[in-house]
Every structure is written in C-alpha cells, then in structure tokens.
Amino acid sequence: MINIEKREEFDIEIDKTVGKPFINDAKFSTRNVDVFYGEKQAIFDANIDIGKNQIIAMIGSSGCGKSTFLRCLNRMNDTIQDCHISGDIRLDDEDIYQKQQDPVLLRARVGMVFQKPNPFPKSIYDNVAYGAKLHGLASSKIELDELVEKSLIRAGLFKEVKDSLHKPGTSLSGGQQQRLCIARTIAIDPEVILMDEPTSALDPIATAVIEELMIDLSKKYTIAIVTHSMQQAARVSQRTAYFHLGYVVEVNDTNIVFTNPEHQLTENYITGRFG
C-alpha cells in the first residue's frame, strides 16, 4: 500500500504511524486510506481513529494533506473532479462510502467550518435557520425561532446579535461571522464538526472565544480541527495527528506530542527544525 518510491525521499523512515493512532470507542475510523488528485497521490495509507466527544488536532506543513484528509470525512472530496479515494472510512462503524450512503445526509451528521467565515448572503437568522429548514428539523415557526436562538447561544453569539437577527450575516465582524458559521453548523445537530483552520483569519481575542467554544462543544460533539497554530493544537485538543507529505507520521495524546513526541519528524516540525 505504501508507495516505496515516495518514501525514499525521506531521510528518516516512516514505517507506519507511530504513537497511538487507534483508540477504543472511536467515532471515526479510517483504514488504508489513499487519496489521489488525478495521478498525484495526496494521502498515503492513513490509519487513524477519531475519538468520541474529543477534539483531535491535525497539524503539519502546508500541502501535507490535512484538508484533503478532513474532506474525506464528510465526502466533500466527492465534489472535486479527479479526486479518488480508496480504503475504509467508518462513522460509528458504518462505511460512509457505501453505495446507499447519501452524502447530503452524511454532511448533516458531519458538519464543517471553513478557514474563511462564509456566511450565506442572507440575514443572521436565515443563516442559522437555512440548514435546519432544509433537513426539516423544525415543524413550526416557533420551533425554528427556538432552534436559531439555541444555536446562537451555544455558539456564544446570541448576546451580541439578539437585536439584529435580521441584519445580513456579512455585516458581522470576522470573529462573529465565524461563530455564526459554527451556529449554522450546530443548528443541524451534527455528531461531528470538522474545522479547517477556523481561526486563522481572527485576532487573538476572537480566537480565544472560538477555542473556548470548541472545548465547550466537544462535550457534545466530536471535533476534528486543522490548525497551523501549534499552541492552538496544544490548548484545545486531546489528541494530535502530525501529517508529513501525505503520511500520518504520528498520532498521540496531545500532551505527549508537545512534550515528548515519538517520531523525529514530529519533533522537528513542532520545534521548528528542518525536517
């Protein structure tokens, strides 16, 4: 499964993922996952579990395949032409790539928050209500109002916007927009939230607010976050996965990764050395 030619580029060998890639009570399990864009392989034999009600951070330098891997988990890669995935990805022990799986329903269970806040060109209220309506989660106007309010409260945005619910979502600040996108995601009541560099466009205060929110949300949801901030990974996550040139080099408890990583490549990356 592992592409030998590719591996010879390393000074240091990647035999298989070191650390503790597998855990009991996994929400997601990926086994032997390869991802190609056309001829080009972007992920090599990824084997990793994502724990229930936990935050897992995915770190690694630009282009190492973090976003690609994350997009496998809610089949966002299906929308990219030329993108091929093989291997086994299971959510609650069910193959998410099996024929009868509806990707739209999957994405309701596995929500995603992007790097750049991307509110719909609609009101704050409609941004949150949209998905819930689409999935028929509210049967009356009152129920929908309640759902919108609850989601905004959970996202820590309600106080700031309760008097301007009908203003456009785009009128909010970047940090507020990101929390709006989180509110929109949790309104559908997903089981997993994928976040791809959710705070990279935000100031430290807005970042701290989102991080608090993530920790709070992880009591109910499973969260996978891609981040370029090592401190962020260290602060919010229980487990950390280090990606290098398409390989999952190491997965371990975050405490271990940042104090005593097993793999030299992980050590090099997190200490800022040439890898």
Next chain:
Amino acid sequence: METQQHISRQYNQELESVKSKVLKMGGLVEDQVEKSISALIEQNSELAKEVAESDYKINKIEVEIDESCAQLIAKRQPAAGDLRLVIAIIKVITDLERIGDEAEKIGRYTQKLTSMKDDVNMYAELSRLGDKVITILRDALDAFARMDVEQAARIAETDRQIDEEFDRVSRILVTHMMENSRNIKTMLHVIWCARALERIGDHSQNICEYVVYLVKGKDVRHIELE
C-alpha cells in the same frame, strides 16, 4: 541530542548561549566545591574565606540564566526536546545554586573551625567523603554537558556510596563527641560540613535525573533508575 538546526538561526543561538552559560555556572560551582573541600581538610582559613566570599558569582549567573530561560519561553514557546531542555536547565541551575550555598557553608564553618584551634584532627576522615562528592559532581556536570543518559544513570549508584560514607563519618564523629565532650562545639561544625558534602551529592544526583528526563522524556525522580 538534536542534530537538526532550527529554521530560526536566532533561536539556535539563544539556546546555545543558555546551554553554554549553564556549563560556565557548572564550572564555577565545581571550582567552589573543590576549594571548600581543600580548605576544610587542610584547615586553610584564607581559602575558606575566598570560598565564602565568592558565592555571589554563582548567584549572579543563576539569575542571568533564569532571565534567559524566561525570555526563551516567552519568545519561542519551546516544544518537545527544546521544552525539556529549558525545563531541565531551570532545574539544574537551582541545584547548582544550592550546591554553591553548601560550598559557601563549608567555607564559613571552616573559617570558624580554624579560629577555634581545637586539636580534633578529624579532617582526614572527611577526605574520602570529599573525594566522592567532587567526583559525583564532576560526573553529573559531564553527563549534562554530553547529554549522556548512561553515565547519568550510573551516578545514582555513587550517591548511595556517599550516603554510606556520610553515615560512617557521622558515627565516628559522634563517638568522638561522646569521648571528648569539650570538643562538642567543634565536632558539630565538622558534622555540619559532612552534612553539606552529603547534600552536594544529593543535588548532583538530581542533576543526573534531569539529564534522563531531558534525553528520554521520562521523569525518574521518584522511581529507581534502572
């Protein structure tokens, strides 16, 4: 330990500079301990005075290193091996500083002893303890400088020998006190010196434990070194 260089050359230099300051501090401490032992055993009041009055140098360099470590943490947020290095350094210099204090004490007690002019002639009994202590300290500093885990682990054994030697010396001194009650005050000072030497052995052992932590990432403080 690491062969790779940081992407930031400045960061490399900062770490190297702190490391070399620690080695310099180690050299100063070793020198103080050696002199204090010579002063004690040879009852050299000049040398004892010099030791007692030089401890400020060690304190000064400790403060400098602390400062550099604080800046490193604030500026670089060291992780993994770098983080362990900074933590180990902060701990090592605390023990080095304490060793300096013990040497200073020996210097002061020796000054007292030389002025008491009691003919107790127990100093030769201390020379074996002194030798062992200076050896363990030197080896510990050496293990730290070379990040040598195996040497560090071996040194733990030596500390046990020091404890035994201290017990032996104490027994002799106590016997002596019982036999010559006139000299009790002098003998107490001698015991305090022996005690200071034994403490230097303990601090040296701590340094070895930090070396193991630093290299292996394992905390061996409260378990037996294997």
